[in-house]
Amino acid sequence: xxxxxxxxxxxxxxxxxxxxxxxxxxxxxxxxxxxxxxxxxxxxxxxxxxxxxxxxxxxxxxxxxxxxxxxxxxxxxxxxxxxxxxxxxxxxxxxxxxxxxxxxxxxxxxxxxxxxxxxxxxxxxxxxxxxxxxxxxxxxxxxxxxxxxxxxxxxxxxxxxxxxxxxxxxxxxxxxxxxxxxxxxxxxxxxxxxxxxxxxxxxxxxxxxxxxxxxxxxxxxxxxxxxxxxxxxxxxxxxxxxxxxxxxxxxxxxxxxxxxxxxxxxxxxx
Numbered sequence: 001x002x003x004x005x006x007x008x009x010x011x012x013x014x015x016x017x018x019x020x021x022x023x024x025x026x027x028x029x030x031x032x033x034x035x036x037x038x039x040x041x042x043x044x045x046x047x048x049x050x051x052x053x054x055x056x057x058x059x060x061x062x063x064x065x066x067x068x069x070x071x072x073x074x075x076x077x078x079x080x081x082x083x084x085x086x087x088x089x090x091x092x093x094x095x096x097x098x099x100x101x102x103x104x105x106x107x108x109x110x111x112x113x114x115x116x117x118x119x120x121x122x123x124x125x126x127x128x129x130x131x132x133x134x135x136x137x138x139x140x141x142x143x144x145x146x147x148x149x150x151x152x153x154x155x156x157x158x159x160x161x162x163x164x165x166x167x168x169x170x171x172x173x174x175x176x177x178x179x180x181x182x183x184x185x186x187x188x189x190x191x192x193x194x195x196x197x198x199x200x201x202x203x204x205x206x207x208x209x210x211x212x213x214x215x216x217x218x219x220x221x222x223x224x225x226x227x228x229x230x231x232x233x234x235x236x237x238x239x240x241x242x243x244x245x246x247x248x249x250x251x252x253x254x255x256x257x258x259x260x261x262x263x264x265x266x267x268x269x270x
Contacts, residue, residue, distance in 0.1 A: 013242065
């Protein structure tokens with residue numbers, strides 16, 4: 001990866017990066033698939049065995065999500081490992097298992113950063129859901145309209161938060177600091193220092209998702225979706241990590257006139 005990558009190069013290189021380590025794809029794809037299988041087995045077994053015990057069914061359904069949550073937790077660590085690789089100039093996707101302790105640590109701290117965004121997003125949608133709840137009780141058309149309007153208005157803000165949070169992941173991946181990763185102003189500073197790169201990042205993230213969606217559609221037509229879906233998901237995460245980390249690296253590491261601290265803070269050195 002080089003600093004003069006154009007958008008097309010970044011997208012192509014992101015897709016190449018996402019399939020550059022067959023072992024990594026296999027390990028994480030199988031882990032993801034097994035977590036889903038275990039979840040489904042526990043869930044449906046509980047429904048069949050305890051169909052007459054509502055509390056037991058609810059408990060088992062909640063329990064069934066634990067394997068998937070555990071793998072998702074580790075996958076966040078894997079995404080951070082991918083970002084670290086790209087920020088460091090690497091072009092091959094890591095397996096993510098080179099340092100199990102580091103993987104767990106990265107997964108844990110990135111979960112905290114993610115929860116920050118989730119909480120804010122919930123707050124954004126809260127007024128709309130509250131009005132919807134009140135409207136359901138009063139059957140007021142005006143309240144329903146206002147509730148829907150509030151939720152629609154919240155969607156663009158939530159999308160911005162999503163992209164901002166991914167940049168915060170890259171900040172953490174580079175600095176190793178949870179406090180810096182939790183600071184959205186760091187991400188805002190990077191966007192201010194490289195607004196064109198931020199727009200390209202968003203466009204490429206959407207484009208990469210379209211590419212994987214097309215591949216998924218083709219797999220569905222060939223009736224092999226279930227077999228390939230876990231591996232496609234891992235590849236998609238790796239590609240997204242590459243795109244975001246490339247934006248971060250170009251905003252900070254590849255610009256000699258901007259240091260990491262000043263770029264993150266939004267100041268320029270001329």
